[in-house]
Structure formats: structure tokens, C-alpha cells
Amino acid sequence: MKRTRSSPEIFFAVIRALILREAALRIAGGRLSWFWLLMEPIAHLALFVALFGFILQRLIPGTDPAIFIAIGLIGYFTFQRTATQVKVGISANLALFSYRQVKVLDTLLARALVELVLMLLTSGILFAALAMIGRNVIPDNPLLVLGSLAVMWLTGLGFGLILSVVSTLSEDAGKVVDLIMRPLYFVSGVMYPILSIQQPYRDMLLLNPLVHGIEMLRHGFFPRYSSPPSIDLSYLALWALAMIFVGLLLQRRFSQRLVTL
Template sequence: MQTSHGRSAGGYFWAIAEPVGGIVLLTLIFSVGFRSPPIGTNFAIFYATGVVPFMAYLDMSNKVSNSIRYSKALLSYPAVTFMDALLARVAFNTVTQIAVATLIFSGITLTMETRTDAQLDQIVIAMAMIVLIASAVGAMNCFLFEAFSWWQPLWGIFMRPLFLLSCIFFVYDDIPQPYSDWLWWNPLVHIVGQMRRAFYPSYAGAYVSHLYVFGLGLVLLAIGLALLVRYHRDLQNS
């Protein structure tokens, strides 16, 4: 927290205020154009249940991806390892994203008639899915960004259409075949579906697979950590 925001006026306040302000602004803009959401009666909460997990994944995975790059000076100390940098980023951004989600969901439900019934245990599962997938992708990219200079801009290109392919503006159930089969492999579709099940108990979301998301996350995390254990010294010195 100190190294990331200690020098800026307002400090850690901006780590929460910036994503909250951005998501709230987008929610208000899209609420004007989309009056009737596919689920429920309030577009703001429908959109928030999609964009909050998406932005949490995007921000957290990007921060973890650059852990070694951000901490190269600190990693010159023998007592500090790359795992310290990774865990610090994961812990810091987990707390931040939980605070962001709490402020946004609480603000919408307290100021608008959403007709939703938030289930805390289901929200916790959705947040756990976000943290694992973001950490796993971040760990993989932490190696790939440093090992291959061309991978980071290429990854940025891949991520651009993801905003439209993660069921933020629509529900997976409305996608026709064969496109629904292709989108099923996007783990963010499952995470968004889980978050919506948490707020809309009547929404079945039968396509959501916890096994797929947690399994994929653990496999990617294991591969990423294995590569970092083997090559982290070379990456630090490059």
C-alpha cells in the first residue's frame, strides 16, 4: 500500500475511488440506454453484477502480472523472494476489490429499488473464483511478460474483446448455438453467472461450473509458479 500509493495525494483512497468512480459512471451511462435488463427490473444492479467481477479480474491480473517488474529493486535483497512480491500483490488487490465491490453493490441497493436478494455465501464464492483466476493468469503472465517482450502487447489485444464476450450486457442463456458452446470456455462467463446467481436467487445459471473455474485456476497457477521458480532469477537479472 505504501509503495503503490504512498507518494500520491490521497494515497490508498484512489485505489478504491478510481475503480468505484469508473464503474459507477459506466453504470449510470448504460442505465440510461438500457431500461429493461434480461434479469430483474433494475439495469444498474444487473450491469454491476457483470462489470464488477470483470473489472476486478482485469485489474488484479494486471497487477499480479507485473509483480516482478514493479518489485525488482526490492527483490535485490536476498531475504525477499518473488513469492513475497506475488503474495503481496494478491493480498493487496483482494482487499481492494472486496472494498470496491462492497461500495458499489451497497450503494446501488441502498439508493435504488433493485428487487434483488443478495446471498453473502454465493458472493464469497464468486469473489474466490475471481481471486483464483486473476492470480493464476497473473502468475502465468508474470513469467511470460518478462520472458517474451512481444507477449504483453499481444495479450492486450486478446483482452480487448473480452468485455463483450463475458456476458456483462446479456445472459449466457440467451446466446444461440454454437456460440454458447464456445463462450462456455471463458471462465469469466461462469464468474459473472455466479455473481448474478448470488443476487437473483430465481436465476438458475445451470451452466456455471465451479469445478471448471477452480480447476483451470489451480492448473494455471501451478504452471505459472513452476516457471517462476525455475526462471525467476534470470527474469530479475534481465
């Protein structure tokens, strides 16, 4: 009888293999695919930063408009891209479920981790570029920035876990969710400080947990940035926790139907 591996051993081996595979797959498209992989989000970010940060030059007290837009987008994308990647994770990995070691959750976690690394790389390049043209890109409170980003990522992971089950079980429900996701960009305070919104709409926007993460990111960068006192990272963290819990519950409940479909 051969030595049998423990469950955590198998889990980590599988996660490792999946991350390497995912990374290889992303850059396997051609000679320049690694370039496009980073260029695509960077181009998007750069366009918006140029458009709203430099050209419009809206005055936001205590901030640098270019950085203001950049971190708003980075925070939002960390959530949205992770959620999207995790959402389509099941159908993209169907071929792998013929190995009993590979569980659905493994593939989703690996995808979320790869997306996080990509997002950090992208942000690093963007900030390096901003620094080169003389902007001050050093955050006032780096720990708060990293913490807020981490919570945004966890929220994306939780949301993705739920979406992956919902969209696999019902294509129609998946489309409805896509429809709801679209305006999320505009009600998350990516482009504007939340204080610039009049009441009672401000309080309505504050119900959106993403607003709290993005505002908190800005606090991490600009010591004199002002936002409503009700901004609270733990509100977003609670949402993240709840969504991960529900997501895991759904994964467990429907684990058999996710793969056989």
C-alpha cells in the same frame, strides 16, 4: 549464534512487510491519492452501471439491471485487475530483490492480496451507494457470491503468475497477450446474460471460464435469474487451479532469469 528464523516465519514477515509497503506506496502519491485509488474503479463502475443499468433499462428477467451490471463488472475486474497487478509485479519490485529474503513469488502474492482488498472496498462503496438510492443490494446467497469472487480472484492470480513470467522473458509475447486480453471483456458476459446469446455462439462463449464465474455471481444475487444448466463454478475453479500450477511451475523454472534480467 543468533536464533535463526524458520522459512515460514520469514515468508510471513516478508508478505506482511510487502503488503504494508504496497499499501503505503499506493497512497504515497499525494494528499488525495487514497481518494483516487478508490475513485478510479468506482468511477468506471458507476459510469457503466448508469449507462447500461439505468438508461438502457434492458429487461433481464429476475434481476435489477443496475445490480446486474455492477456484479458483472466487479467479477470481471476482480480477475482482470489482479492479473494485471501480478503481471507487472516483477518489474515494479526489482529494487527489492537485493534482499535475499524477498522472493519473486512473495511480491506477486502481496500485490494480489492488496488488489483483492481494494476490490472489496470498491464494491462495498458502490453497493452502499446503490443501496442509498433504494436498490436492494442484499444478495440472495452471500456465500455463493463470496465463493465465486474468490475463485475469480484465484483465476486472476494464476493468469498473472503465468503472464509475469511470459512478459518478463519476452516483451513481444507480453504484447501479444495484451492484445488477446482486450476482447476478453466482451466475451465474458459482463454486460449481458449468457442466455441472450444465440447458439452456436453460446456454447463457444461457455468455453470461457470467466463466463461461469460471472453467471454464478448473478445466481448468488438473484434467486430467479436463469442461465444455462451447464454453468459450473468448478469449471472455473479447475482453470484457476491449472493456471496457478502452471504459473508456479514457470516461476520455479525461470526463477533465476526473472530477477537478473
